[in-house]
Every structure is written in structure tokens, then in C-alpha cells.
Amino acid sequence: MSRKHEEELKSRLEKESGYIVHQFGGRMKFALAYPNFYRVGMSNLGIHIIYELLNLRGDTSCERFFLPEMKTLADMEKSNTTLLSMETQMPLNKFEVVGFSVSFEPDYFNVVKMLQLGKVKVRADERTKFDPIVIAGGPCATFNPIPLSKIFDAFVIGEGEVILPKFMDVMQETKNLPREKILEKLSEVEGIFVPKFPKKVSRQWLKNLDDFPAHSVIQTSDTExxxxxxxxxxxxxxxxxxxxxxxxxxxxxxxxxxxxxxxxxxxxxxxxxxxxxxxxxxxxxxxxxxxxxxxxxxxxxxxxxxxxxxxxxxxxxxxxxxxxxxxxxxxxxxxxxxxxxxxxxxxxxxxxxxxxxxxxxxxxxxxxxxxxxxxxxxxxxxxxxxxxxxxxxxxxxxxxxxxxxxxxxxxxxxxxxxxxxxxxxxxxxxxxxxxxxxxxxxxxxxxxxxxxxxxxxxxxxxxxxGDEKISELVAKSDSMKKFKELLRENNIDENFYLRRERNFDEIFAWDFINMxxxxxxxxxxxxxxxDFKNTAPCFENCKRCGVCDF
Ligand code: SF4
Ligand code: SF4
Structure with missing residues (x-):
């Protein structure tokens, strides 16, 4: 067990103001995870928005997790230390929900690394009633969740302010039900995609931004x-x-x-x-x-x-x-x-x-x-x-x-x-x-x-x-190097994904999402x-693409 991780978290917390610690007392524990270093994650406004949104609920306690710094990470792997939360240094696998915000493709491998460090099974189909429900949101989850579909139990498709409250309501209502039933109920929520219960999903969006002022919630000088x-x-x-x-x-x-x-x-x-x-x-x-x-x-x-x-x-x-x-x-x-x-x-x-x-x-x-x-x-x-x-x-x-x-x-x-x-x-x-x-x-x-x-x-x-085949490899890759090796070992034709001219009527992995x-x-x-033709920007009362009636 490496003390270094715990000490690093505590010393960071001392430099912060605005973080929230609840006495759990029946609150559902939500681990908000950013698949990159603290200084990167804390510069992501989405993390602040979701952190506040969840902690303002009377029934949820949200704590943050980040990828440990390289040196600490190596120590943790050597000493088999579990990934801990910022706020109370609680292990990741003790939370009922683990929610990742994924903004960039290279961070997919950090998701795998953090789940491994947190002793949460990486594959969704291996988790049991003793494991957390693991979800993803953020731009990557919205535009194509399929390359991550072997890892996550559910995806938030669109803007969190609209979907997460409904997600948490279902989590509370179903907390005593079997895992399978929880996932089935989640799949009925608008904007949630559950790979086990596939269906068409409509991206959700916040119509009036003034309803949710969005700003830094936690202050620290230790950010990008x-x-x-x-x-x-x-x-x-x-x-x-x-x-x-x-x-x-x-x-x-x-x-x-x-x-x-x-x-x-x-x-x-x-x-x-x-x-x-x-x-x-x-x-x-x-x-x-x-x-x-x-x-x-x-x-x-x-x-x-x-x-x-x-x-x-x-x-x-x-x-x-x-x-x-x-x-x-x-x-x-x-x-x-x-x-x-x-x-x-x-x-x-x-x-x-x-x-x-x-x-x-x-x-x-x-x-x-x-x-x-x-x-x-x-x-x-x-x-x-x-x-x-x-x-x-x-x-x-x-x-x-x-x-x-x-x-x-x-x-x-x-x-x-x-x-x-x-x-x-x-x-x-x-x-x-x-x-x-x-x-x-x-x-x-x-x-x-x-x-x-x-x-x-x-x-x-x-x-x-990427598609499901790529997802199988991502679930085994805790680094880009490992992913490249797996592409080679599995004789994946990279050009199928990279350099193929696609026909208009090809069905894409992400076509089940309605944007x-x-x-x-x-x-x-x-x-x-x-044809080198310009298209005009959005304008008042425009109906061109359909989003405004959606
Ligand atoms: S201006 Fe263009 S590049 Fe910038 S966010 Fe808008 S669509 Fe994207
Ligand atoms: S309908 Fe589409 S193109 Fe027109 S204003 Fe709305 S979002 Fe823009």
C-alpha cells in the first residue's frame, strides 16, 4: 500500500476551496472521474458543473477521481494501492456509481487504467451486484459511444444537466433491484444508452442556459x-x-x-x-x-x-x-x-x-x-x-x-x-x-x-x-502502446477504419443516435x-437542419 497517493490527495485538497464533503447518511455515492491528471481535469468546466449538480441533490454525495501523476501511478501499481477519491480518500470500488467525463480519444486508455487502479472490473459484462454502475458522458460518449461499449454500463448522450437528474432518480428508485433491472430501467431514460439494452437514443440538450449558470465551483491554483x-x-x-x-x-x-x-x-x-x-x-x-x-x-x-x-x-x-x-x-x-x-x-x-x-x-x-x-x-x-x-x-x-x-x-x-x-x-x-x-x-x-x-x-x-471490434481491444488497453500491439496481434486492418471511402448508405456504429x-x-x-459551396451560419427562425424543432 503506497501512502504517497493519499498524501498527494490530501495536500491538493488543502490548497482547494469550495469542495463539498457530505456525511454519507444514506446518500448515494457517485465517483466523478476525469481520465487525466488533476491539473487537466480541474480545468474542465464540465467536471465543476456535474460536481455541483450532483452534490446539490439531497440524496447524492459526489467525490472526484483523477489519474495519479506518473510517478505516483508507478508506485501504486507496484504496491497494489487502490485509487482513492479526492474528498475523503475512499476507494473507487466503494462507490455505487462511477461516472467518467470523456472529452478526448487518447483518454480512453486512462479510463481503463483508472478502473484497474480502482479495482473495478473493466468489462461491463463481468460486473456483478457488488460492483458500481459505470457510466460515461462528455463529447466522446455523445458522438460515438460504441468503442467504449464493452467498458461502460451506460452512456449519457448529450448535456448532463438535462440527463443526470433523471439518471439519479432512477438509480435511487431501483437501488434494491437486481443489476440487470437497474440497467433496463436506465435504458428507458431519454438520452441514456445502455449497450445491454440497445435502442435509438436522442441527444438531449439544455434549452435555456440561464437555468444553469456554469462556473468554477472549486478553486485551486494547481490547474492547467x-x-x-x-x-x-x-x-x-x-x-x-x-x-x-x-x-x-x-x-x-x-x-x-x-x-x-x-x-x-x-x-x-x-x-x-x-x-x-x-x-x-x-x-x-x-x-x-x-x-x-x-x-x-x-x-x-x-x-x-x-x-x-x-x-x-x-x-x-x-x-x-x-x-x-x-x-x-x-x-x-x-x-x-x-x-x-x-x-x-x-x-x-x-x-x-x-x-x-x-x-x-x-x-x-x-x-x-x-x-x-x-x-x-x-x-x-x-x-x-x-x-x-x-x-x-x-x-x-x-x-x-x-x-x-x-x-x-x-x-x-x-x-x-x-x-x-x-x-x-x-x-x-x-x-x-x-x-x-x-x-x-x-x-x-x-x-x-x-x-x-x-x-x-x-x-x-x-x-x-470505432465499432464493437475496437471496443474489445480498448477494454484490454491501459495505454496507447498496448492498443497498438493489440491491433497488430489481432490482425486488425487499420485502413478499414482509416482510409476506406464509405458509401452514403453505409450503416455507421453511431447511427442509432439522433442528433x-x-x-x-x-x-x-x-x-x-x-462543390466548394459555403453554408450560412445559424440564424433566427431557421429550420434548416432540424435541431431547433428537436
Ligand atoms: S467556429 Fe467552427 S470550429 Fe469553432 S466551434 Fe464553431 S463550428 Fe467548431
Ligand atoms: S435549425 Fe439547425 S441550422 Fe437552423 S438555427 Fe437551428 S441549429 Fe442552426
Missing amino acids: FNMYLIETARGCGRHCRFCMAGYCFRKPRNRSLGVLKAEVEDAEKFQKKIGLAGAAISDYPQINELCKFILEKNLPMSVASFRADSVTFELVQALAKSGLKTLTVAPEVGSEKMRKVINKGITEENIFSAVEFGFKAGIKNIKLYFMIGLPFEDMEDVDAIADLTLRLKKFSDENGGGKLTLSVNPFIPKPFTPFQWSPMAEKKYLDSALKNLRGKLKKFRDVEIISESIKSAEIQAILAR GFSKKYLFDELKRAE
Whole structure:
């Protein structure tokens, strides 16, 4: 038994304020697990929202679990120490419900690792009445739960605020029933998918964000971003064709300014940087007024992301005043043709004016996000990324100079996007695209290219569009390395998942989920991409995709 884990948890807890400890007294024990390190999980607003939602119920006690730091984890494995909760250092297997929030595919392996450490059986079909009900929510559970279906007893499809209260009601009502019956009852709840009792599931969404103000609940300095997070909006109506979040969390919804101002006032006592969270912060209609309000309170601020076409000088200036040193812009592509393919809706002028705002406000380091290997792309489009970078460099040099960092990553086709039918680009092409870019830009000392490994992107792509066969392997993989070995040992044809052209009428593993729009709608968008046609963003009274009537 390693004491180190317990000590680490206690020392972290001492640095926190706002955590909740209930005397159990009949409350159902819910383990809220984030499949990554504490500092990453605590920067995830979803964890704070669910933590508060569950603990406000009179019948539930929710405690947090995170992946231990690498060194502690190795000690725990050696000494067979069980994974403990943050709040009361209780073992994971003592909880009645274990709920994971899964945001990224590489974290699937951390789910397996945490269940192993918590001495909870990894496979759903091996659990008995003595084991917890293990559920998953978050973006990955919503867009394709099947690659995780051998692990989880149930999935929350959509937004937790709407589904979890009903989930907990059923858990309370059925707590004395056999496990099988509990799962059957859960499968009857709207928005819950139980692999043992498969059915069509409709994604659930919160219609009025003001009903649930969302902000950091627990304060600590030990996070990736030491900020007080406030969610301004949810969903996005921009229709970028590569973006899973844009499709799965439609429609766009804003919190009213009054509610946000009240949240800022609540945050004042912590005197921390305010982090505005949401899909595209600059799209928030009263963003300037909100920034002004925050700055008047003498609080620094930061934003999760902004769009180059809606960013205002006031917003950039507010970020600069708050100490922002690097402006992040996501052109995604370099050519006009590809801008039409992805339907991002920003022009080169927008990119330049965002950078100009940055320079005017004193921010001279620019980070640019690009993708390579998108559908309908060729090497000329990659050249266009280099050309755009050079034009930006010229602008930068003429205005006193700064550093340009390009984050260039392989495009991963995701379920519920128009590119769900598209093959991932060949490794050879991706390699040469990167080589081409590096070659064109290497002589400039103040231009840096960073990129994730192609193999790791391929694994993410296999998981994103994975099926039951992949789920069998995921359930045995507590690391990406192990998963790669299993792919090899089981003679899995990776190209079946990665590089196959899919027909319109192919039935996908995730087709049983109703997102509110039809498959035909997505396919028409794919055709529009092929024809380089733009699609307009969401607008008032629009009925185009069906989500607003859903
Ligand atoms: S603006 Fe585009 S990329 Fe950004 S969240 Fe919206 S749909 Fe996704
Ligand atoms: S129906 Fe129109 S406004 Fe509503 S989500 Fe779909 S495209 Fe957007």
C-alpha cells in the first residue's frame, strides 16, 4: 500500500476551496472521474458543473477521481494501492456509481487504467451486484459511444444537466433491484444508452442556459489554467464541416449578460483571472460589454478561443491588458478553395485584422492552427499555408517583428460531421505535406512548426469511428502502446477504419443516435464541400437542419 497517493490527495485538497464533503447518511455515492491528471481535469468546466449538480441533490454525495501523476501511478501499481477519491480518500470500488467525463480519444486508455487502479472490473459484462454502475458522458460518449461499449454500463448522450437528474432518480428508485433491472430501467431514460439494452437514443440538450449558470465551483491554483471559468455560451452555429463540437452541441445558445455579470461578481472574491469558456467566445453578442465589466472590476481575463471574423479590438485589448502574450488564431487552412471546403467562414482579411489587433494591443507572438489532409485538399493547398504564413511574417516584420508558431496537425474525420464518410489522408501524403511546409519555412528563425505524431492521430481516428471490434481491444488497453500491439496481434486492418471511402448508405456504429439532423443533411453538406459551396451560419427562425424543432 503506497501512502504517497493519499498524501498527494490530501495536500491538493488543502490548497482547494469550495469542495463539498457530505456525511454519507444514506446518500448515494457517485465517483466523478476525469481520465487525466488533476491539473487537466480541474480545468474542465464540465467536471465543476456535474460536481455541483450532483452534490446539490439531497440524496447524492459526489467525490472526484483523477489519474495519479506518473510517478505516483508507478508506485501504486507496484504496491497494489487502490485509487482513492479526492474528498475523503475512499476507494473507487466503494462507490455505487462511477461516472467518467470523456472529452478526448487518447483518454480512453486512462479510463481503463483508472478502473484497474480502482479495482473495478473493466468489462461491463463481468460486473456483478457488488460492483458500481459505470457510466460515461462528455463529447466522446455523445458522438460515438460504441468503442467504449464493452467498458461502460451506460452512456449519457448529450448535456448532463438535462440527463443526470433523471439518471439519479432512477438509480435511487431501483437501488434494491437486481443489476440487470437497474440497467433496463436506465435504458428507458431519454438520452441514456445502455449497450445491454440497445435502442435509438436522442441527444438531449439544455434549452435555456440561464437555468444553469456554469462556473468554477472549486478553486485551486494547481490547474492547467489558473482561472475562474465562466461559460458564456454553448453550441456553435458556424457549421464548420470538420468540427464535431459544432454539430453535436448545436444549436448555439447564449447566457444572458445579466447572469454572466452576476457570475463575475461572485468571482470577485477570489481575485482570479476570469476565463470565458464557450465554443467561439467572440461570437457572444455583448462580448465588448462583458469584457468592459470584467476589467472595471480590476479582474484580468482570458478566453478559450475566438474567431478571427468576430474578434473585436476591445476584446484583444482586454486580453492584452490581462497579460496575454500570444494571440491564437485558427485559420485551419491556407487557400480560398479549402476555406470553402471546410466552411469556416473566415477570410484572409479577417486573419490579418485579428493579427493587426494583436500588434496594436502589444501582442506580437502569434500562434496559428492549421490542419493538413482534409478532404479535397492537395499539395497546392499545403503550399498556400506556407504562403499565408510568409505574408503574415512580412506583416509582422513590418510592424516590429514577433514570433509565429504554426500548430499543424493531421485532420481526423469525426462522426456526425459531413466528413464522417471521408478517408483519413495517407501517411505518405501527411509526411510529405509536413516536410514541404518545414522546407519552405525552415530558414526563418522566428517561425516554428509544431505537430502531433501522425501515428497518434491515426489511433485517435480509429477510436473516433470505432465499432464493437475496437471496443474489445480498448477494454484490454491501459495505454496507447498496448492498443497498438493489440491491433497488430489481432490482425486488425487499420485502413478499414482509416482510409476506406464509405458509401452514403453505409450503416455507421453511431447511427442509432439522433442528433436532431438527418444523415442526408450531413451528406448534402459533404457534397457542398466538394462543390466548394459555403453554408450560412445559424440564424433566427431557421429550420434548416432540424435541431431547433428537436
Ligand atoms: S467556429 Fe467552427 S470550429 Fe469553432 S466551434 Fe464553431 S463550428 Fe467548431
Ligand atoms: S435549425 Fe437552423 S438555427 Fe437551428 S441549429 Fe439547425 S441550422 Fe442552426
